[in-house]
Amino acid sequence: MITRGDPRIDVVDGERLESVRPQLEAFLSTNHLKLDSGVNTFVVAYDHGDGRIVGCAGLDRNIVKCVGVDESFRGSGLSLKIGTEVVKFGLGDGYDDFFLYTKYENSRLFRGWGFSPIIEIPEQVSFMEFNPARLSSYLAKLSLEKKSGSRIGSVVMNANPFTNGHRYLVEQASKECDWVHVFLVKENASLIPYDDRLMLVRAGISDLPNVIVHAGSNYIISRATFPQYFLKNAAEINEQASAVDALLFRKYIAPTLDIDVRYVGTEPIDKTTAMYNRVLMKYLYTYPYDSRPIKLKEIKRLEYGDTIVSATAVRALLSKRNFDEIKKIVPETTLSFLRNFDTLREDRAA
Amino acid sequence: MKIIKKGMAGTLESSDVLVVISPNNDIGLKLVLQSKVEKQFGSAIRMCVKNTLAMCGVSDAVIEVRDQGALECVIKARVEAAAYRAAGETNSRFEVPS
Numbered sequence A: 001m002i003t004r005g006d007p008r009i010d011v012v013d014g015e016r017l018e019s020v021r022p023q024l025e026a027f028l029s030t031n032h033l034k035l036d037s038g039v040n041t042f043v044v045a046y047d048h049g050d051g052r053i054v055g056c057a058g059l060d061r062n063i064v065k066c067v068g069v070d071e072s073f074r075g076s077g078l079s080l081k082i083g084t085e086v087v088k089f090g091l092g093d094g095y096d097d098f099f100l101y102t103k104y105e106n107s108r109l110f111r112g113w114g115f116s117p118i119i120e121i122p123e124q125v126s127f128m129e130f131n132p133a134r135l136s137s138y139l140a141k142l143s144l145e146k147k148s149g150s151r152i153g154s155v156v157m158n159a160n161p162f163t164n165g166h167r168y169l170v171e172q173a174s175k176e177c178d179w180v181h182v183f184l185v186k187e188n189a190s191l192i193p194y195d196d197r198l199m200l201v202r203a204g205i206s207d208l209p210n211v212i213v214h215a216g217s218n219y220i221i222s223r224a225t226f227p228q229y230f231l232k233n234a235a236e237i238n239e240q241a242s243a244v245d246a247l248l249f250r251k252y253i254a255p256t257l258d259i260d261v262r263y264v265g266t267e268p269i270d271k272t273t274a275m276y277n278r279v280l281m282k283y284l285y286t287y288p289y290d291s292r293p294i295k296l297k298e299i300k301r302l303e304y305g306d307t308i309v310s311a312t313a314v315r316a317l318l319s320k321r322n323f324d325e326i327k328k329i330v331p332e333t334t335l336s337f338l339r340n341f342d343t344l345r346e347d348r349a350a
Numbered sequence B: 001m002k003i004i005k006k007g008m009a010g011t012l013e014s015s016d017v018l019v020v021i022s023p024n025n026d027i028g029l030k031l032v033l034q035s036k037v038e039k040q041f042g043s044a045i046r047m048c049v050k051n052t053l054a055m056c057g058v059s060d061a062v063i064e065v066r067d068q069g070a071l072e073c074v075i076k077a078r079v080e081a082a083a084y085r086a087a088g089e090t091n092s093r094f095e096v097p098s
Helices: A014-030 A076-092 A103-113 A132-143 A164-176 A194-204 A235-258 A271-286 A310-320 A323-329 A332-349 B038-056 B072-086
Strands: A008-013 A041-046 A052-062 A063-069 A099-103 A116-121 A125-129 A154-157 A181-183 A211-214 A263-267 A294-299 B007-010 B017-022 B029-035 B063-068
Touching: A008 A014, A008 A263, A014 A041, A014 A063, A041 A076, A041 A116, A041 A323, A052 A076, A063 A076, A076 A103, A103 A116, A103 A125, A103 B007, A116 A132, A116 B063, A125 A132, A125 A235, A132 A211, A132 A235, A154 A164, A164 A181, A164 A194, A164 A294, A164 B017, A181 A194, A181 A294, A181 A310, A194 A211, A194 A332, A211 B007, A235 A294, A263 A271, A271 A294, A310 A323, A310 A332, A323 A332, B007 B072, B029 B038, B038 B063, B038 B072, B063 B072
Parallel strands: A063 A099, A154 A181, A154 A263, A181 A211, A263 A294, B029 B063
Antiparallel strands: A008 A041, A041 A052, A052 A063, A099 A125, A116 A125, B007 B017, B017 B063
């Protein structure tokens, strides 16, 4: 075996990341990976001799992405050195837990980093957590909100922002169920910040006595933030994102709260979302799994005039400052928030 | 020694241990251990971590220990270093006990 110096390990972000971005892209492509746009910090290993990149791992908030090690360095323990740096950087940055999505066949590598799979779909994808004690303590806390009844419903929403459509969906669920648990997606891939979205959801359904709104968590995930860098086509991305979302819900959250059914709106326009509902149904209900199946109930989306009420429509109207139209499809609380939000944005821009 | 911030020591590499110590608001010690050899040495590792913290005079902290099969002397050294860092002590003298 040729002996050589250990690779030099460096943490790059900001402008320095921009300057190595082309080399990183080239390196990742030899590992059949793309550079994920959400990653803003990279741990990079350079060969001691010629200085080329021989390994890297990226961090997008607390999600580890874009991990690659040069073929000639596999088995040398380099990946563990990179993993240590990633975890230490993240811990120093204030995070106390980390997640990653990986191809099923690569999950062994990350077990070596100390990650444990919390959802595994054989031959497809693994969703892994660095600190599984956090999941147990989250579920313990969640169980305090458990209610009894013969039909317990649930709604997962991004509410970006909360519209009459969200209100309608929750209201229908609340009529059919003894209790309804509403979960908000926490990740901030949205126009409206998480705290504001939560406040608007709470305000918008405060009059429904059998509805409980839960704050977001790392375990209510959104398709919007599912990493795409290791998958080839849109169909695969859709399927796996929905599968992880559905199984996390079915395996951990639903049993904790005795949830029987999850409500979603129908999706008549957007083909991707329509597809998403079908995949969700598959993994919540028909897919053989060791947790109880959860029913999926589609509720026909609320319409105003001849269009469907949606947060997408509200955001489009907001960009045109068309408050007269917004007024028709959102509750009063959302409207007054958006007027304010728009003024604030304008002030900031000025 | 009072834990005032997050302190880390060690690595994820084989035969090492990664120790993270953070404040626990005066409600005692909370130890979370993950180890490849939990079955065989779990209680010995816990004991070592607790004794080392007692020696450092740490009574309130959350200690996360991710062990990759480290020897006791390594665990002790990593816990001690993480505790000093978490207490913001910079000019301590580390000594080999006689």
